[in-house]
Amino acid sequence: MGIFLLRRLGMMLLTALCLTFIVFWLTNLYPNLEKLAKTQGNFRMSDEAVESYLGNRGYLEPLPVKFGQWLGVLPGWVTETEDGKVTGRCFSENTPEDERDRFCGVLQGDWGYSTVFKDDVSDIVSTRLAQTGKLMGFVLLLMVPMALLIGVLAGMREGSKLDRSLSTVSIVTTATPEYVSGVIFIAVFASSAFGLKWFKGSATSAMENATFENFFLPVLTISLYGMGYIARMTRASMTEVMTAQYIRTARLKGVSFRNIVLKHALRNALIAPFTVIMLQIPWLLNGVVIVETLFNYKGFGWTLVQAAGNNDIELLLAVSVVSVFVVLLTQLISDIGYVILNPRIRIS
Numbered sequence: 001m002g003i004f005l006l007r008r009l010g011m012m013l014l015t016a017l018c019l020t021f022i023v024f025w026l027t028n029l030y031p032n033l034e035k036l037a038k039t040q041g042n043f044r045m046s047d048e049a050v051e052s053y054l055g056n057r058g059y060l061e062p063l064p065v066k067f068g069q070w071l072g073v074l075p076g077w078v079t080e081t082e083d084g085k086v087t088g089r090c091f092s093e094n095t096p097e098d099e100r101d102r103f104c105g106v107l108q109g110d111w112g113y114s115t116v117f118k119d120d121v122s123d124i125v126s127t128r129l130a131q132t133g134k135l136m137g138f139v140l141l142l143m144v145p146m147a148l149l150i151g152v153l154a155g156m157r158e159g160s161k162l163d164r165s166l167s168t169v170s171i172v173t174t175a176t177p178e179y180v181s182g183v184i185f186i187a188v189f190a191s192s193a194f195g196l197k198w199f200k201g202s203a204t205s206a207m208e209n210a211t212f213e214n215f216f217l218p219v220l221t222i223s224l225y226g227m228g229y230i231a232r233m234t235r236a237s238m239t240e241v242m243t244a245q246y247i248r249t250a251r252l253k254g255v256s257f258r259n260i261v262l263k264h265a266l267r268n269a270l271i272a273p274f275t276v277i278m279l280q281i282p283w284l285l286n287g288v289v290i291v292e293t294l295f296n297y298k299g300f301g302w303t304l305v306q307a308a309g310n311n312d313i314e315l316l317l318a319v320s321v322v323s324v325f326v327v328l329l330t331q332l333i334s335d336i337g338y339v340i341l342n343p344r345i346r347i348s
Contacts, residue, residue: 020321023068023321024197024335033059058076073103108337128299135219143226146223154238156261170232174225199317203218226280274334278331282327300319303319317344
């Protein structure tokens with residue numbers, strides 16, 4: 001198990017480094033840098049002015065050098081202006097010479113500065129990640145038990161009326177996009193169109209103080225969309241387990257149907273759904289952009305859209321890197337949990 005974890009961790013770090021380099025290369029393409037210069041300066045800037053702006057800020061250095069500076073393994077760029085002032089990636093012109101750092105990158109905890117939000121990228125990412133984490137927590141608390149219950153009930157008696165009814169519900173919830181169900185929920189439960197207005201709070205206020213009124217609709221919208229897929233996987237796994245030889249043997253021995261399900265079938269049936277549930281976490285992190293935008297909930301996905309739409313390179317890089325690590329970490333946890341749930345699985 002220890003060797004397995006070390007191998008997976010090494011592979012995870014290598015994969016993260018490669019994916020991060022690809023994202024860094026894409027965000028640092030010259031058209032993006034030119035757009036950044038004109039956004040921060042003037043859209044009527046000449047080509048010479050753009051070159052000067054980018055050159056004075058280290059954007060025109062070779063890609064491996066810029067990537068090393070961003071990581072913090074190479075010294076940051078230093079520029080001396082015509083009037084003798086010295087600025088750099090790691091210090092400003094007002095920083096005393098003995099306090100000027102040579103290295104300032106991700107490894108040193110410096111993620112850069114957001115050109116849109118005018119704040120440190122690390123503060124923005126941590127705040128927005130916490131907001132989406134709160135949303136994800138409530139979604140998982142609602143979605144996972146509902147999905148497992150529907151899947152187990154449908155898979156216990158394959159082909160029954162209950163199975164067909166619950167399977168239909170699962171298909172309908174998965175086939176309905178979030179922007180459709182979200183708009184329907186807002187129109188029915190939060191507007192005066194139908195005269196209900198049960199939910200009067202906004203999801204924006206839920207960022208500070210989450211209540212049932214201002215937080216339930218976005219949680220329900222995301223939960224319904226993700227619930228159907230987990231339920232279908234659970235049903236398929238439960239159906240397969242219920243036809244296994246050891247289940248037939250237990251029935252012939254006179255074991256009650258309730259004990260067969262709870263003590264024999266359920267644990268083995270949850271192996272495949274566990275992997276699916278863990279893979280929902282990366283989707284919840286970045287895939288809730290529509291819901292966060294629809295309900296004006298300024299979370300991690302909303303920040304990703306703002307960074308991409310406004311060409312905020314430093315923020316876009318940070319959000320992308322965090323997303324990569326979350327995906328790889330959940331896959332690692334999924335593999336470990338897979339082995340724990342079924343010890344017979346060999347680690348090659």
